[in-house]
Amino acid sequence: MKFITVRDLRTSPAKIWKELPEEQEMVITNNGKPIALLTPIGDSNLEETLSSIRQARAMNAVKLMQQISLKKGNDKMSIDEIEEEIRKARQESR
Incomplete structure (x- = not known):
């Protein structure tokens, strides 16, 4: 490169x-x-190339969110704690 x-x-x-x-x-x-x-890129692969780049960016974003979540200890949350967090987030977005 x-x-x-x-x-x-x-x-x-x-x-x-x-x-x-x-x-x-x-x-x-x-x-x-x-x-x-x-x-x-060319006309024939423009959409495919853009799609691949967008997919790679999304995968990197998910990986970063997972790393942040692990650092915060969220991997040890119970189902009830997860559901409570979802409920709070939904209330805040209203």
């Missing part, structure tokens, strides 16, 4: 677009931190 800076993207876009199909993925960085991912 190739890393490129925002500056590289601004100053040499033609070179980057030319390399992208071969590289398959390029990470754009700003001040040394990753901020975006470039990946080649």
Whole structure:
């Protein structure tokens, strides 16, 4: 995987677009931190690619929620405690 800076993207876009199909993925960085991912797509795989990215984001969000839940000790809650939490959340959302 190739890393490129925002500056590289601004100053040499033609070179980057030319390399992208071969590289398959390029990470754009700003001040040394990753901020975006470039990946080649076409009309034929646009929806499939977007769907895959969205699914991966959702899976990462679930994984993060599970980790936070474990840190809080929620894995030791009884069914009654879980149902009480659900009831409270539903009342608050009304």
